[in-house]
Amino acid sequence: MKPIRATEAEQPEIYATVRRELPAIHRAAQKMAKHLRGLSDVSQKQAITELTAAWIMAIYPDSLDLAISLSDAMRDRTDIILKEAWKHRDRQQRH
Numbered sequence: 001m002k003p004i005r006a007t008e009a010e011q012p013e014i015y016a017t018v019r020r021e022l023p024a025i026h027r028a029a030q031k032m033a034k035h036l037r038g039l040s041d042v043s044q045k046q047a048i049t050e051l052t053a054a055w056i057m058a059i060y061p062d063s064l065d066l067a068i069s070l071s072d073a074m075r076d077r078t079d080i081i082l083k084e085a086w087k088h089r090d091r092q093q094r095h
Contacts, residue, residue: 005076 008015018025032051036044052074060066 005080 006014036047039047052071056067056070056074060070
């Protein structure tokens with residue numbers, strides 16, 4: 001199932017929330033990443049996967065379909081973030 005991508009015009013409250021909380025989001029991600037430093041790359045991936053699955057199961061404990069849908073949407077969002085990071089890095093390297 002292909003995740004639906006909501007545009008800023010379609011979901012202004014979601015975009016506003018993320019923009020407002022972006023500094024806190026970055027701080028939380030950095031704190032979590034620090035705890036992974038002592039693990040091998042394979043173990044880091046496993047830890048992140050387990051954390052994600054536990055979070056998704058807490059949101060949708062009774063629906064595998066909804067849980068998988070959220071997992072797909074998160075994977076899609078991760079792809080978007082990676083593509084944007086690469087674009088930004090490429091722009092920085094050209095200057």
